[in-house]
Amino acid sequence: MRQSFFDEGYLNCQYTQIEALEKDSSPYFIVEIITLYFRDSPNVIAALEHELMKAAVRDIKKEHSELRAKFETYFQLMRRAGPTEQAVNSS
Numbered sequence: 001m002r003q004s005f006f007d008e009g010y011l012n013c014q015y016t017q018i019e020a021l022e023k024d025s026s027p028y029f030i031v032e033i034i035t036l037y038f039r040d041s042p043n044v045i046a047a048l049e050h051e052l053m054k055a056a057v058r059d060i061k062k063e064h065s066e067l068r069a070k071f072e073t074y075f076q077l078m079r080r081a082g083p084t085e086q087a088v089n090s091s
Helices: 002-007 013-024 029-081
Strands: none
Touching: 013 029
8 A cells, every 4th residue: 555655646755764764763653753744734724715705806806897897998989880880790
C-alpha cells in the first residue's frame, strides 16, 4: 500500500525524509503529522472555497458591469440612428 501511494504521486522523497525523522524521534511521528493534516485541511479547503467563491462573484459582477455598459452604448447608438435603420448582424 505504501508503494501505491508513491506510484500514485501521493508521497514523494519528502515522505522518506520524514520516515527517517520518525526513527529518531517517535515511532508514530508520521501518523501524527498526517492525522494533523487531515484534521486541519477541511478548514483550509473551506477558506479557499470561500475566497474562490468571492473571486468568482467579483469576476461575474465585473463582466456584468462591462456588458451592461456595452449594451447601454449600443442602445444609445440605436436611438441616434432612429427607427428607420435596420439592425444588421455584423459577424
